[in-house]
Amino acid sequence: MFIPLTVTLAVAALALAGWCGWAAYRDQPTKDWHFIGMAVVSLLALAQLVAGIVALAGGEHPAEGTAVFVAYLLAVVACLPVVGLISLTERTRWGSLTVVAGAVVLAVLQVRLHDIWGGGSGA
Template sequence: MLDALTIAVSATALLLAAWCGFAAFRDQSTKDWHFIGMAIVSLLVLVQLVVGVVKLSRGEKPHDGTVIFVAYLLGAVCAIPAAGFMSLTERTRWGSAIVAAGGIILAVLEVRLYDIWGGISA
């Protein structure tokens, strides 16, 4: 896929995780600013989804299979919104910890997406 986009999504996801992890450390719940950060990360992931679908429609194939690639793309799109929704139900420091975990999970999903597309050769 696009290496720069994958790096951007991973970096912003890790920044969000650090930011919300610091909020959890300070015993704070998620605030409006955290949700703006989640929206930015989610927007980048949606751009990645569109790029992935366009590349698949042009006939490009991922190294490890199309079905698993699409499954990981959909999982990446759902990671931050799911964490954000769960943080709304838990309005304590643990809500911030949930979003921090979601950011780490998204970064790991990005590494796996890069690997599935054929970016890492063994």
């Protein structure tokens, strides 16, 4: 797997979480700028999906199985669009907090993807 992209995606997701967390702290819903941030992070997630598929097509194999790896890649891609849609329907600070939760989950999924690929120190 392409580790710089994984780290970049995790950092971008945490930055988005902080940004939307600040909006929630100020009792604000998600705004257009937050959705642009979600789009940028989602594009990084799509790039990671493509990189993962290319790595699999190139003959590389994740340590914990291809099906699990692909499922996590798809979850990463779906994470922010789902919470973005929820935040559109909840136009209060709770919509911003939904994005915070989704972005933190996305960052945690990056750590797990790294482990699944074989980069972790597990057995």
